[in-house]
Amino acid sequence: MSRFTHIKQACSKTLYACALVIASSNSYAHFQEIIPDRDFLNSDRQQPLNFEVRFTHPMTQGPVMNMQKPKSLSVFSNGTRSDLLSSLQATGDNGAQQWSFSYQVTEPGDLSFAIEPHPYWEPSEGKMIIHYSKVIVDGYGDFTGWDQNLNLPVEIEPLTRPYSLWVGNAFRGIVKRQGKAVPFAEVEVEWRNDGSVTAPTDSYITQVIKADANGTFSYVMPRAGWWGFAALMDADYQLNAPTGDRVPVELGGLIWINAKAMQ
Ligand SMILES: [Cu+2]
Structure with a gap:
């Protein structure tokens, strides 16, 4: 999945950046980010x-x-x-629109933020992509709610409390589809690079793991920062692409995990 070269039309920054990407990478993955400025209150x-x-x-x-x-x-x-759609603000430049929002927490309790994007047309892969993404914030040390399922079509249910993790901790989760574990599901993992790491070869960009027969997986995070875990699978339906064709749909269930250095 998502392992094909990005063609120019799909890249919306500058052509120069896209050309670099095309030249240097044919195996990197899309990730729907939803990243808070901290994972605890x-x-x-x-x-x-x-x-x-x-x-x-x-x-x-x-x-x-x-x-x-x-x-x-x-x-x-x-x-x-609670519905937060109205708090979204558009950011980013023309053709690479991004979003931001703020949320004022008023009471203790874990907070699970989840987003459903509109299907994204990826011409280089000939499919629409929908990545349901979530991130969980510790609300004042209440520690309740972090393991709740949000009933997303595809979702990673955390087995490790998904915040306040150290570098070197393993993150464990179960891949679920419509609430049921998905045996041998494919999970892609990427670190949200701050520019300090260059992958030695393209194969290092996206780590690929498979869940076991119970849909459970584990990954040890080797560096501080945000880690995205994307469980990917094909939808059992098709959608209309902007080209007018009926095309396959890639579904992703993502969770974002922050790891801190122990120092
Ligand atoms: Cu892309």
Whole structure:
């Protein structure tokens, strides 16, 4: 999945950047990012959480794909769901639209933020892509709710508490589709590169793992920062591409995990 060269039309930054990517990489993956400025809240005089939302290739730091306003954006906490769509602000330049939003937390309890983007047409792969993405924030050390399923069509259910992790910790999860574990599901992993690491070969850009017979996987995070885990599978339906053709659909269930250095 998503292992084909990006063609120029699909890259929306500059042609120069795309040409570099085409020349240097034919095996990097799309990831729907939803990244907060921190993964914990610990003081009662807390500033709002600020999120960046974009569709990109994290390990190669781009290109950024143009992203329509998402279909849904929600926060789940203490058994309730709140719609955050109206808080989204468009950012980014023309042709590479991104989004941001802020959220003021008012009570203790883990917060699960989830986004459903509109299907993205990827001409180089001949398919539409929908990545359901989530990230979980520790709300004042309450530690309840982090393992709740959000009933996304494809979802990674964390077996490891998905925040306050050290570098070298393993992240474990179960890949689920419509609430059921997916045996041997494919999971792609990328580090959200800050520019400090260059992959020695293209094969290092996206790590690829498979879940076991119970849909469970594990990955040890070797570096501080944000890690994206994307469980990928083909949808059992097709969609109309902008070309007018009926095309296959790639579904992704993503979770973002932050690891901190122990120092
Ligand atoms: Cu792309």
